[in-house]
Amino acid sequence: PIGLSSRYRFSNFIKGSSNELAASAAWSVAQDPGNRFNPFFIYGGVGLGKTHLLHAIGQHIHVHRPHLRIVYQSAERFMNEFISAVRFNQFDQFRARYREQCDVLLIDDIQFIAGRDRTMDEFFHVFNALYEAEKQIVVTADRMPGDMQGMEDRLISRLNWGLVADIKAPDLETRVAILKQKADVDRIDLPDDVALHLATHVRSNVRELEGSLVRVSTFAALKNQPLSREFVSEALGVSAAPAQPAPISxxxxxxxxxxxxxxxxxxxxxxxxxxxxxxxxxxxxxxxxxxxxxxxxxxxxxxxxxxxxxxxxxxxxxxxxxxxxxxxxxxxxxxxxxxxxxxx
Ligand code: ADP
Ligand code: MG
Known part of the structure; x- marks a missing residue:
């Protein structure tokens, strides 16, 4: 289906306590779209895997139920399509795409339409049409439904109808596992102690974590050196000493x-x-x-x-x-x- 990336699969999504509920529920939804959690709402900070899970759901459904019509769209593109459909008198096509010819609707970053009244209105109708027809709806956002300022109450209420699951920043163990997988895919030789060192110092989000690995390994390759703790420390500007429980009062x-x-x-x-x-x-x-x-x-x-x-x-x-x-x-x-x- 248009817009779905096969890079993001369940098989390469690392589970940990920070994303356990969201990942398990996503899997369930992908197994039995329309019947488990509907709508399914995933929220969390930037770079924590929301888009990854959304694509994984779409991919899985596409492979196992090829007859289902899947529409993946960012809320921003949804809005732009809506605006131009109205402007160029192509609303029938828009309506067909999102209401009549859609079995699974995956909308990324819904917070984007908060405050955009006509788009919210349209999404509300799309939601109702699909929901009544028992079509699966999955939505992501950077915060929970009630926290999106400018979002219509009736939309917030609908987004809360099904399952709301959050993704938090990954813990150390999960960060290490993510680094190892990334190293595997990119064929980077990443010793365990170096992975731990990187994961200890880059803790904000997965995108940054992966970015730091790529940066450090590129840097090492350019210098013709193997990846070592010292090397990572130099590149990140942190101490190379193994993390010790410092005697702090x-x-x-x-x-x-x-x-x-x-x-x-x-x-x-x-x-x-x-x-x-x-x-x-x-x-x-x-x-x-x-x-x-x-x-x-x-x-x-x-x-x-x-x-x-x-x-x-x-x-x-x-x-x-x-x-x-x-x-x-x-x-x-x-x-x-x-x-x-x-x-x-
Ligand atoms: P978000 O949409 O929440 O901002 P993304 O889904 O775009 O975040 O994730 C950012 C990057 O981190 C992507 O490359 C994604 O594959 C990767 N990523 C995030 N969480 C995980 C995870 N649990 N396991 C493997 N990769 C992950
Ligand atoms: Mg995203």
Whole structure:
């Protein structure tokens, strides 16, 4: 089918805890389109595999049920097609393509049409027509339906009708597996320790992870050197030393976080709840947990005697915000760097 890429398959999609639900549900949808999760909505940050899964669903259906008519389209192209159909009086063709002659509709990056009233309207009607005919609809976006500003309520509500699954940033193990697969495909000789080193330092998203491997290996090839930890470190500008649990204290975490956000350490330990303080406090708790090896109750104690559940919630919050907010991710990474050089 037009627009579907065979590069993106289930067989080369690495599963991990960050994408487990989305990948399994995608597989289910591909097995039995129209009958399992309809609509199926996948959301997550950039470069985390949404488009990959969408194509994989389309490919699988195409191979196993060749009679089904599959339409894959980015929301942007959907909008452009709609506009020109209206302008050039070809609405009948547009309508046929998306409503009458479509058995599986795959729409990528739906957030794009938020705020575009006529396109949203049209998509709403397309959705209803397909849904009533029990045709499979799969939609991706960079955030969950309710978080798309400018999206019509009735559309948000429909996008929530079926299954909503998110993809988060992959954990270390998944990142290593992705690197190894990529190295395999590209015939790059990637030793285990180098893969681990790269995966430790490039954690934002899969596209960047793969890009870093290509960059580093090209660089090595140009210099006629094998890929080594040292080489990766030089190319990425990070330390080559194996990651060791540095002896970092809760006090130093509090000091570094307080100074970074220009708040007082006493405020981090205190009860005040407004954002300017509670956000730095949660980050400090999270980093304490990550870097010092202290238990939740101990951390709570050192933050003015807070309950361990407060600490657990803070860690979860920061973890989940980080998966969507690259700015926070960078802040946390910068604080880690600072702490790595801070005497305990
Ligand atoms: P998104 O659409 O979420 O921005 P993509 O689907 O375009 O992200 O993924 C970016 C790149 O990362 C693609 O090359 C894709 O194949 C790859 N990728 C993402 N997640 C995985 C995964 N779990 N396993 C293998 N490759 C992945
Ligand atoms: Mg995409």
């Amino acid at each position: 809760i006090e130093s975490v509090q000091k570094v976080v307080a100074s970074h956000f220009s708040v007082r350490i006493a405020d981090l330990k205190g009860p005040r709840r407004h954002q300017g303080i509670s956000r730095p406090r949660m980050i400090a708790m999270y980093l304490s947990r990550q870097l010092t090896g202290a238990s939740f109750p101990e951390i709570g104690l050192r933050f003015g005697g807070k309950d361990h559940s407060t600490v657990i919630n803070a860690c979860k919050r920061i973890e989940s915000i980080q998966s969507e907010d690259s700015e926070l991710r960078e802040t946390v990474a910068a604080l880690r760097q600072l702490l790595a050089h801070e005497p305990a």
